[in-house]
Amino acid sequence: MKKELKxxxxxNGTVIDHITxxxxxxxxxxxxxEDFSAVVSLAMNVSSGKSGRKDIIKIENRxxxxxxxxxxxxxxxxxxxxxxxxxxxxxxxxxEIPDEIVDILSCSNVNCxxxxxxxxxxxxxxxxxxxxxxxxxxxxxxxxxxxxREITE
Amino acid sequence: xxxxxxxxxxxxxxxxxxxQNAGIMEGFIHGTDILRGKxxxxxxxxxxxxxxxxxxxxxxxxxxxxxxxxxSGSTSVAKGETLQDTVKITEQYSDxxxxxxxxxxxxxxxxxxxxxxxINAGDGxxxxxxxxxxxxxxxxxxxxxxxxxxxxxxGDLKYGxxxxxxxxxxxxxxxxxxxxSPLGLEMLEYIKENLSEKSIxxxxxxxxxxxxxxVLYVTRIQKERFPDVEEYEKVKGSYRITLESLDYIKKAxxxxxxxxxxxxxxEIDKTPNAIYFSxxxxxxxxxMALLASLLGxxx
Numbered sequence: 001m002k003k004e005l006k007x008x009x010x011x012n013g014t015v016i017d018h019i020t021x022x023x024x025x026x027x028x029x030x031x032x033x034e035d036f037s038a039v040v041s042l043a044m045n046v047s048s049g050k051s052g053r054k055d056i057i058k059i060e061n062r063x064x065x066x067x068x069x070x071x072x073x074x075x076x077x078x079x080x081x082x083x084x085x086x087x088x089x090x091x092x093x094x095x096e097i098p099d100e101i102v103d104i105l106s107c108s109n110v111n112c113x114x115x116x117x118x119x120x121x122x123x124x125x126x127x128x129x130x131x132x133x134x135x136x137x138x139x140x141x142x143x144x145x146x147x148x149r150e151i152t153e
Numbered sequence: 154x155x156x157x158x159x160x161x162x163x164x165x166x167x168x169x170x171x172x173q174n175a176g177i178m179e180g181f182i183h184g185t186d187i188l189r190g191k192x193x194x195x196x197x198x199x200x201x202x203x204x205x206x207x208x209x210x211x212x213x214x215x216x217x218x219x220x221x222x223x224x225s226g227s228t229s230v231a232k233g234e235t236l237q238d239t240v241k242i243t244e245q246y247s248d249x250x251x252x253x254x255x256x257x258x259x260x261x262x263x264x265x266x267x268x269x270x271x272i273n274a275g276d277g278x279x280x281x282x283x284x285x286x287x288x289x290x291x292x293x294x295x296x297x298x299x300x301x302x303x304x305x306x307x308g309d310l311k312y313g314x315x316x317x318x319x320x321x322x323x324x325x326x327x328x329x330x331x332x333x334s335p336l337g338l339e340m341l342e343y344i345k346e347n348l349s350e351k352s353i354x355x356x357x358x359x360x361x362x363x364x365x366x367x368v369l370y371v372t373r374i375q376k377e378r379f380p381d382v383e384e385y386e387k388v389k390g391s392y393r394i395t396l397e398s399l400d401y402i403k404k405a406x407x408x409x410x411x412x413x414x415x416x417x418x419x420e421i422d423k424t425p426n427a428i429y430f431s432x433x434x435x436x437x438x439x440x441m442a443l444l445a446s447l448l449g450x451x452x
Binding site for chain 1: 159236255258279
């Protein structure tokens with residue numbers, strides 16, 4: 001970890017570490033990083049003792065709030081968020097699945113109103129282990145398998 | 154409560170309040186002016202004669218008036234207007250909205266868009282909460298209680314919207330359930346989990362002979378759920394209530410959300426077990442109770 005940060009260390013900002021390998025683009029999309037003016041670096045399939053491989057995103061001069069980062073939890077459930085000040089990690093948190101998941105997944109129910117009307121999808125967390133979320137509109141329950149399928153598609 | 158969208162939004166006290174108010178509404182069934190000057194808009198994007206007439210009857214018995222449409226072909230929806238816009242326009246002309254719509258979740262979206270109360274009269278395959286409330290009211294009216302009863306749910310328990318909502322509402326009560334369905338059409342896992350979480354004893358059975366209940370709630374088995382016609386015909390035959398079935402059903406009341414196809418033989422209609430027609434009638438006081446309380450009426 002320490003070594004990783006040294007190579008491409010940022011002075012101030014946020015490092016999202018332990019992103020599920022291959023999901024960095026998806027995470028960047030969810031966080032809306034393409035609209036950021038800050039410098040953003042992506043590293044994919046980096047070796048990691050903990051999980052074999054991982055993706056990393058570094059955002060300079062911007063501290064992401066916990067709420068912002070929790071939005072990535074469905075795509076990268078093992079990610080950690082490090083807030084960096086003067087090259088030091090001053091805060092480190094694990095992402096958590098928020099109670100409301102807005103505009104991240106589409107509903108797997110083809111007859112859900114969100115597939116027809118201009119409205120953001122919204123899911124409510126029913127259970128975190130095993131993971132179960134419920135569509136706020138059509139009430140379809142999505143399991144971890146369903147969520148993975150939606151994310152891959 | 155501003156809207157009535159899903160039975161999941163109700164806790165036991167709220168359900169009981171509706172049932173109690175429905176009992177009071179029986180006293181106003183021949184007319185009152187509780188809602189004089191109020192207008193109900195019925196937005197029926199797909200046809201449902203009975204539910205619409207029941208709501209209209211309820212509103213008129215309360216002294217209110219009704220506007221609306223019963224199919225969307227002649228509305229702005231056909232011109233591409235969003236549901237949210239249709240609702241925002243309708244609320245300019247009315248005090249309360251009842252919506253039936255083919256898409257799941259449409260009623261929730263409508264309620265969020267509207268500032269006036271919205272009642273869900275069926276959103277696709279998802280919810281039809283007023284049906285569940287009238288089912289509970291019927292049991293209470295017939296048997297004077299819900300707690301302590303043995304209740305059987307029979308038919309397509311996998312795809313049946315009505316039985317899902319009914320099971321979910323019953324889980325607030327001290328009941329035990331028998332779930333009678335053909336193989337492949339068993340109750341959904343997450344609903345069974347919910348029953349277990351709420352310590353509701355339930356038993357899954359396949360034969361009418363194994364029934365031992367106070368209330369038997371029968372629903373339709375739809376042909377299109379089966380891979381082949383032969384399989385359907387076989388199941389249809391064994392899931393039909395006839396006079397012979399009364400040997401097992403004994404004195405249990407038989408309910409059905411209607412319309413039935415042939416899962417209950419017509420000769421059952423004349424037996425004291427059959428209460429499905431009065432069940433439909435109970436939709437009126439229950440809907441009166443909801444309309445009145447959402448528009449500010451208090452006992």
